[in-house]
Amino acid sequence: MKKIFLAASLAALLPLLFSCGKVKENSNNFEEPRFIQYAGQLVMRGDIAPAAAPASVPVAAPAAVSVIEYIEFTESGLYVVGIRTDGETSYKAGKFTTTDGSVYACEGFGTVELSGSNPVNVTVKRNGGATEVLKADFKKAAGSNVAYRGWTVDKTRVTVYGFNTPASADFTGCNFQEIAKFLRDNGHEPGDVPSGSLQSVSFTGVGSIIFAYSDGTANVGECTVSGASVNFSWRSTTRVFVIEGGKATIDYLDGKCILKIDAKLKNSTTSGSVTFVMSPMA
């Protein structure tokens, strides 16, 4: 009896020898994006007509010529429209809905109706504007990469090098002014910093990367995702703060997408990295 008691006592001490910090496993089992079957890219053909000025606009001042040259619908219900004005292209982004893939209601922009096959007849009715009829080449999104969808930016980690010890900081979301303050405090001048924040990053099945900002604008670039490696280049760097084109790595952890981009501050030799922690959009 004494020996049993003794053995039990010693056995009771055994759990003290072991720690129990079980690590969660990685996961990349994401639900399929909601609009995957309607995703694709429209590139307008050259013989397009400029948008007609809205009927309500006075004709006293000449309106800037504004031409739609590109529309993309992403797998997660985000649209991007490329509008060329006086030779410069700017991008507008927002959510869309569609029930059959022929009419897309684009929040904050208008409606886009598609008919026929390549070239596709595109009827665009901008909010408060006249109807435009365009012809475009339609490229349907393809590929089965888990990255091909929209990702909401939950958190941003910025690391800057330059002195003996690199400094890193986490930010909820990705507010440019907050990040700029961190850079300035730590001895780096980021230059002119736009207001607002980066809200989402999308990789699409037609090879695009889209940064959508809180003010409804976007940056669009070309992108290839191969395993953990991402290569991208921007079509325009108008709104790209800190991050210039280049290489990135992508990973999936705890139901999140981790996108790490090596970055360089504009007009500076300071290098660093920006890591986005992102949740999948519907």
Place this chain on the structure above:
Amino acid sequence: MKKFLSLCIAAAFALSFNAGAQVFNHLALGIGAGTDGLDLELAAPLGSHVDVRAGYGMGFGLIGVRTGGITLPEHPGNPASANANVPLKLGFGMSDARLLFNIYPGKGGFRFTVGAYMGASRFVRGTFTGMPADYNNVGIDVDGYLVKAKNGELAIDLCASGIGSHGFAVKPYVGIGYGRAVPRSIVSFNVDLGVQYQGKPTAWARGEGLTGRVQDVQLTSKQLDGMDKITEDYGRYMTFWPTLSIHVYFKLF
């Protein structure tokens, strides 16, 4: 070291079985204090020449020494920013189980003790207090884990794993002592003097992962300039942890 430890333990068993005496026929409860922390032990005889001791000790948070600390820039990434003095509080950090064998060469209380301490590799914790506010937000990224202060405090642990791993350290112990761990009467007083082999210490701190995971990460010169030199210069004096302790044992049966 592993071979030596194995040999000692084998000798302890050999002695106990050769003696042909009673094994596990008594049990004693001991409490102790020393440079290995405060502990609670159970002891039982393995014959007349050997006792086995198993227990748990903790020194975490005990014996705090405050030093002058270090000078840090107000903003961690900017050495040109204003300096702030940050005091450093040093204290024990161990928290481990132990399995020890007392080997009595004679009939008296003099003995040799061999065995091992097992558990946390941390043995000293240094806490920087009153860090500038920016350190609560800005830190260093160690393999995806951000090490930064919390409420102005940043804890850095000195860890050594002995012949185990960082997650489960095994620190062989050899020493001498006086006193019977299983008292012949009701109570016995013991004193131990020895060393734990713990290997070269490394510096660790708690970091927060990108997705919120929290994990201990090792600090090296890759993240903190000069860190490797500091651990090299001072760590070599801590390869063996001196262990001096006293115990009182109560015979349960």
